[in-house]
Amino acid sequence: MKIAIGTTNPAKVQAIQKVFEEQYKEVQFQCLKTESHVSEQPMTDQETIEGALNRAKNVLKVTDCDVGIGLEGGVSESLYGMFVCNWGALVDRQGNEIIGGGARIALPNEISRELKAGKELGPLMDEYTQRTGIRKKEGAVGIFTNGLVTRETMFLHVVQLLLGQWQYRTK
Template structure:
C-alpha cells in the first residue's frame, strides 16, 4: 500500500515508517513536501489540527496513494503557559480524516515570549540550545525532556493512535 506523508522531515518520516512496522500492513512510505495551508508556527490546537489535515489532503492530491498522512507540531495557550501540541491526520481516499494528538508540556517562559512575538519554535530552539537542525532531530521535546522523549517518539505516539483507529475502522 502506498502511504504519502506530507513532510520531508526525518523525524516525521521515521515516525510513519516505525508506526507501520508495528502492523501487518505492507507499506511503501513516500515523503512529499506539501503545504500545511496554516501559519509556519501554528498557534492553537485548531490550527495545528487543520495543518495536519491539510498536509494529508495535499498528499492525496499530489500522488496516487491510498493513504495521506499529515503530522503537525504547534503551540497552544493554556492557563498555565504556552504548551507544545502535536497532531496528526490519516486520510484514506473516500473516508473522513482520522485525527489524533500527542504529548504536551509547558514551555519555559523565555521561549514562550519569543513565540508570542512572532518567532517560530524551530529557530528559537536552535538559538536557545545552540544546536543545529533541532526540528529534524530531537525537537524541543527532546531538549526539555533531557532526551527521554525525542521528536521521532512523540510523532510515533501520534502514529500509533492514527494507525490503531485506522485498523479499528477496518474491523
Template sequence: MKIIIGSKNPAKITAVETVFHSYQAEFISVNVPSGVRDQPFSDEETIKGAINRAYSALKEGGGDIGIGLEGGVQKTEYGLFLCNWGALAEEGKPPIISGGARIPLPKKIADRLLSGEELGPVMDRFTDKEGVRKKEGAIGNFTNGQISRSEMFTHVVKLLVGQYEYRSK
C-alpha cells in the same frame, strides 16, 4: 499499500515508518504545505495543518493513505504548551485525527513565540544547534532526552493507525 507522508522531516518520516513497519507498504514523503501559519498557535490551527498535509500528501503522491503531522503551541492559563497533532486521510472518507504529548515551554521560549518567532529557529539558537526540529525537537530538549520528536510523533501515528484498523474492520 502506498503511504504518502506529508513532510520531508526525518522525525516525522521515522514515526510513520516505525508504526507501519508490519504493513506491506511503500513509503513516499512529499513536501506539501500545511495551509496554516509556520507556527500554529492553537489546537484548531495545528489540527487543520495536519489534515491539510494528509489530504495534500494523498493527492500529490497518489497513495492509499496520506499522513499529516503538525506541531504547534497552545496558550493556556498555565503557559504556552507544545502540542502535536496527526491526521490520516483516505480518499472519500473523513480524516482520522489524533493528538499527543504536551509540555509547557519555558517562559523565555514562549515569550519569543508570542512575539512572532517560530519555534524551530528559536530552538536552534537556544540550543546552539542546527536542525533541532529534524532531530530531538523542543520536546527532546525540555524532557532531557526522555522523549524525542520522532517518539512523540510515533505515539500520534500509533493512535491514527489504531483508529484506521478499527474503522477498517
C-alpha cells in the same frame, strides 16, 4: 499498501515508517514536502490540527497512494502556560479522516515570550541551544525532557493513535 507522507522531516517520516512497518509486511512510502496552509508557527490546537489535516489531504491528492498522513507541531496557550502540542491526520481514498494528538509539555517562559513576539519554535530552539536542525532531530520536547522523549517518539505515539483508529473503523 502505499502511504503518502506529507513531509520530508526525518523525525516525522521515521515515526510513520516505524509504526506502519510494525503492522504491515508490504508497505511502501512516498514522502513529499506539502503545504499545511497554516502559519509557520501554529499557535493553537485548532490551527495545528488544520495543518496536519491539510498536509494529509494535499499529499493524498498528488499521489496514487492508499493513505495520506500529515503531522504538525505547534503550541497552545493555557492558564498554566504555553505548551508544545502535536497533531496528526490520516486520510484515505474512502473518505475517512482520522485525527489524533499527542504529548504536551510546558515551555519555559523565555521561549513562550519569543513565540508570542512572532518567532517560530524551530529556529528559536536552534538559537536557544546554539545548535542547528533541532526540529529535524530531538525537537523542543527532546531538549526540555532531557532526551527522554524525542520529537520522533512524540510523533510515533500520534501515528499509533491514527493507525489504530483507522484500523478499527475500516475492519
